Amino acid sequence: MTISTPVEYSFSVYPKQYEMKKLLSDEEASTELLYRNEGVYAFGHGCAADWEQNSKNVQQLLTTFMPEYEALSMTPNVFVDQDGKKVELEIKMSDLAGLSSNESPEKILKPLIEGYRKWIENKSTGVDNVPELLQPIARKHLKLCKESLDRMKNGLKLLEDQQILEAFRLANTAILLQQVNGKDRRFGCVEDKQIIFNKPFKESVKDEISLKNASNTWRAFQIAFILMSIESLVDEKCDAREVVDLIWFPTGGGKTEAYLGVAAFQMILRRLKNPLDSGVDVMMRYTLRLLTADQFQRSSRLICSLEYLRSKNSKKLGDAPFSIGIWVGSNTTPNSNKAAKTSLNKLQKNEKNAQQFIVNSCSWCGANLGYYDEKGSKKRYYFGYKIKNDRLVVHCPDKNCHFHEELPIYIVDETIYEKHPTFLIGTVDKFVQLVWQPKARALFGIGPNGERFNSPPSLIVQDELHLISGPLGTLTGLFEALIEELCLKNVEGKVIKPKIIAATATIKQFEEQARALFGRENARLFPSPGLENEDSFFATPAINKETGKPMPGRKYVGVYTTSVRIMMSQVMAFSSILQSTAEINERERDPYWTLLSFYNTLRELGGGLTLTQTDIPQYSNSMAMRKGLQKDIRYINNVLELTSRKQSHEISKTIDDLKLEYRPNKDQKDMNSTIDLCLASNIIEVGVDIDRLSVMAIVGQPKMTAQYIQVSGRVGRRWWERPGLIFTLYSNTKSRDKSHFEHFREYHQKLYAQVEPTSVTPFSDSCLDRGLHAVVIGFLRQALNDDISRSPDWKEIRKSLNNKIVPFYNRLIERAELVDPEQVEELKSRFMEILKRLEKGNYTAWRVDPKVNGYMYSAGTTIPHALKVNARSMINSMRNVDSECRGIIASVYSNEEHNESESGWEGLFS
Ligand SMILES: [Zn+2]
Numbered sequence: 001m002t003i004s005t006p007v008e009y010s011f012s013v014y015p016k017q018y019e020m021k022k023l024l025s026d027e028e029a030s031t032e033l034l035y036r037n038e039g040v041y042a043f044g045h046g047c048a049a050d051w052e053q054n055s056k057n058v059q060q061l062l063t064t065f066m067p068e069y070e071a072l073s074m075t076p077n078v079f080v081d082q083d084g085k086k087v088e089l090e091i092k093m094s095d096l097a098g099l100s101s102n103e104s105p106e107k108i109l110k111p112l113i114e115g116y117r118k119w120i121e122n123k124s125t126g127v128d129n130v131p132e133l134l135q136p137i138a139r140k141h142l143k144l145c146k147e148s149l150d151r152m153k154n155g156l157k158l159l160e161d162q163q164i165l166e167a168f169r170l171a172n173t174a175i176l177l178q179q180v181n182g183k184d185r186r187f188g189c190v191e192d193k194q195i196i197f198n199k200p201f202k203e204s205v206k207d208e209i210s211l212k213n214a215s216n217t218w219r220a221f222q223i224a225f226i227l228m229s230i231e232s233l234v235d236e237k238c239d240a241r242e243v244v245d246l247i248w249f250p251t252g253g254g255k256t257e258a259y260l261g262v263a264a265f266q267m268i269l270r271r272l273k274n275p276l277d278s279g280v281d282v283m284m285r286y287t288l289r290l291l292t293a294d295q296f297q298r299s300s301r302l303i304c305s306l307e308y309l310r311s312k313n314s315k316k317l318g319d320a321p322f323s324i325g326i327w328v329g330s331n332t333t334p335n336s337n338k339a340a341k342t343s344l345n346k347l348q349k350n351e352k353n354a355q356q357f358i359v360n361s362c363s364w365c366g367a368n369l370g371y372y373d374e375k376g377s378k379k380r381y382y383f384g385y386k387i388k389n390d391r392l393v394v395h396c397p398d399k400n401c402h403f404h405e406e407l408p409i410y411i412v413d414e415t416i417y418e419k420h421p422t423f424l425i426g427t428v429d430k431f432v433q434l435v436w437q438p439k440a441r442a443l444f445g446i447g448p449n450g451e452r453f454n455s456p457p458s459l460i461v462q463d464e465l466h467l468i469s470g471p472l473g474t475l476t477g478l479f480e481a482l483i484e485e486l487c488l489k490n491v492e493g494k495v496i497k498p499k500i501i502a503a504t505a506t507i508k509q510f511e512e513q514a515r516a517l518f519g520r521e522n523a524r525l526f527p528s529p530g531l532e533n534e535d536s537f538f539a540t541p542a543i544n545k546e547t548g549k550p551m552p553g554r555k556y557v558g559v560y561t562t563s564v565r566i567m568m569s570q571v572m573a574f575s576s577i578l579q580s581t582a583e584i585n586e587r588e589r590d591p592y593w594t595l596l597s598f599y600n601t602l603r604e605l606g607g608g609l610t611l612t613q614t615d616i617p618q619y620s621n622s623m624a625m626r627k628g629l630q631k632d633i634r635y636i637n638n639v640l641e642l643t644s645r646k647q648s649h650e651i652s653k654t655i656d657d658l659k660l661e662y663r664p665n666k667d668q669k670d671m672n673s674t675i676d677l678c679l680a681s682n683i684i685e686v687g688v689d690i691d692r693l694s695v696m697a698i699v700g701q702p703k704m705t706a707q708y709i710q711v712s713g714r715v716g717r718r719w720w721e722r723p724g725l726i727f728t729l730y731s732n733t734k735s736r737d738k739s740h741f742e743h744f745r746e747y748h749q750k751l752y753a754q755v756e757p758t759s760v761t762p763f764s765d766s767c768l769d770r771g772l773h774a775v776v777i778g779f780l781r782q783a784l785n786d787d788i789s790r791s792p793d794w795k796e797i798r799k800s801l802n803n804k805i806v807p808f809y810n811r812l813i814e815r816a817e818l819v820d821p822e823q824v825e826e827l828k829s830r831f832m833e834i835l836k837r838l839e840k841g842n843y844t845a846w847r848v849d850p851k852v853n854g855y856m857y858s859a860g861t862t863i864p865h866a867l868k869v870n871a872r873s874m875i876n877s878m879r880n881v882d883s884e885c886r887g888i889i890a891s892v893y894s895n896e897e898h899n900e901s902e903s904g905w906e907g908l909f910s
Helices: 026-034 105-129 132-158 162-180 220-234 255-273 289-312 337-348 413-419 428-436 438-444 470-487 510-518 566-583 602-611 615-626 648-658 705-712 735-742 744-749 765-783 786-790 794-799 801-819 821-840 892-896
Strands: 002-004 048-051 060-064 068-071 079-082 085-088 188-191 194-197 244-248 282-286 324-327 370-374 380-383 385-388 391-394 423-427 459-462 489-491 494-496 499-504 523-526 554-559 595-599 639-642 677-680 695-699 725-729 845-847 854-858 872-874
Touching: 026 132, 048 735, 048 744, 068 744, 079 105, 105 132, 105 220, 132 220, 132 523, 162 220, 162 255, 162 289, 220 244, 220 255, 220 499, 220 523, 244 255, 244 510, 255 282, 255 289, 255 459, 255 499, 282 289, 282 428, 289 324, 289 423, 324 413, 337 380, 337 385, 337 391, 391 413, 413 438, 423 428, 428 470, 428 765, 438 470, 438 765, 438 786, 470 510, 470 765, 470 801, 499 510, 510 523, 510 801, 554 744, 566 595, 566 602, 566 615, 566 695, 566 725, 595 602, 602 615, 602 639, 602 677, 639 648, 695 705, 735 744, 765 786, 765 801, 765 821, 765 854, 765 872, 786 794, 794 801, 794 821, 801 821
Parallel strands: 188 370, 244 499, 244 523, 282 423, 282 459, 324 423, 459 499, 554 725, 595 677, 595 695, 639 677, 695 725, 845 854, 854 872
Antiparallel strands: 002 060, 048 060, 068 554, 079 085, 188 194, 370 380, 385 391, 489 494
């Protein structure tokens, strides 16, 4: 059905929220402001309503079963006024590195700063045109933009200092080297006992001299963010140090390089200040193993670049190498050198079930770390790993490489504790090891007597912040208190906290989340939003230079049927998508040849998988017949599954397979290689970047909008040449799906505003139940002297009450007061219970063992009942929710817990 107005009339919009409801929270008002130009003209009932996009006067409304919405493509390119003309800003890394010229950063970055200042000024004059009710929030937005600008200026000013300037230049050089080197994997074979690579070393690696005029540029928001962060790293006492800075940029925007740039600056600065101050300086955390592998490689390239630069400047930067450690579960990397040795033996013997090591190429030159075949024989060699002094050493097989002897990459836990690498990358879960592994104290620069032998980590980076939510986020939030505590240092009487940077593409109520998670009062978004959602100065809609119209965006199409169920709807939609691709010009097929389909559950995915065997091919065939396209029938030969049911290395293989392009005029052999259909679970939500893919089907509306955004963001990443096309299939038996379909336009035009807030409640009873013990024990084992780390000797613990435990307790209470004041009393009493338990328990060891009186055992393990009486179960993962164990075994001590302590130490805790 279509309805139109007479020519001189148009439809009016539904009233806006701010017009109906006067009292809006800041966040609601902010959304209303940013999206005030998006109107809703109609809702569907049993259908979807649609109207023309990008039109001020809507004169036609229609009902449809396939509503569409094209999201704007955003560009990080920034245009500034120069001599009255708009020019694209280009900031070269080599310029800032001081390689190409000796021009000061001030001069190079002035157009950026000036451009941003003018943009703010310009927007400020526009506030009067904003509806009156939204003007206060508009002013607040611009005030925060101004604050960002001021912080950038402060950063720039600090670069007048020679040492800081040097750190900044070297950081730029390091990022430039990281951008250029080690990206392409080099393979080779063995000939006359020598490795011959497909690409020689000299052509693969560039040094800073040959990069003098390299064209690599910063995106404006990346360098602006680095500039803004300088003050908080240099001046540890400044207010900005305690602000959580959240980089918020659409997916595929280059957030990683922004925070790696900050990290590089920090690591160099610390060495310039004190060349002997090695040890962990940056801690970067992730949530998923898949993401970790990819990020690990990017970070490793940075570390190799830094280490290369250090080796040339060891007088200034010290003799300890810059290094990186990957601290993750034993599924991904071996946790002991013994296990690593076994794995290496298996790999060298070419055994099938051998676990691959995570680093598969040299981060500096790209040389393959793995198998090399000997030419003319069936012999295979395994290169890149060796055992030296009982330790697994990663090294580059190419003898020309700077890292032929050893790569500064540590993947075995034991080695990580021993070497305390400059840059530690770990999963959130791994930090539970602070309870179980006393050696982990070295990562915080803490020595055997609880003294500092190195500075603690200064920078914590948390990527994909939105994933730290729900039960995982809640427990992580409690653990953050311990991590921060171990990172504290005292500078001239002031307690200095580490700087925290987080990144995400989707977030709601970030201030609340940052407060709950990190216990920090202030959090800031970067880039700070302006007056419209589509213009933050650092990100603007991509415009076609010739036509002046927006470039193609990511198109969402809703598919809903009233008569067939979701299974049949899949058969029909998939067949249609796959078959139509066979009908377009061969040269244009690649982006749309591989259909990526997303399922909300593995059960639904299983259902989808069975359809690919007969239903989809059959339907596809008959569809082609019906259209009279016998010649162009699409055969579906290659179907893949990308789910957590697959092992780590199988997933990597699937991702590599997905990268295979469709090539016109290919022979039969190739025909079998390009993937036709890939069925994926939520594993693709983060970290899967295959930029050739442009078409996707989402089967059923995902539960969370953040997930919907992340998943659909996997396609159309090269939007300027192959824009994304997303089909969302709605089930007609689920009322939620139906509602999403009926509100399709409204939902999609404010997609980012629909992200649900995530709740993190680290001081709730249930979280204290599971986590407080771990946090307190973790503290005792890491921060006090070695004897306590080995066994809970109360006499020893008591000695540290005054100078260590009480201050920790006070800071914990302070945090709870900020996050959840109602829980403060509960926290206090539970904390005391733990200490009393230690006092009365006469424990002789931490871990339960038949011969000793152990304090704790790992949750989920079975131990004899007799040992359980005195002991407590302790978490060993952030994810294991052992809530099924409801039974309570009251211990002897819990009855005594209410007794007054004899020695009166409790008075220390107010
Ligand atoms: Zn190498």
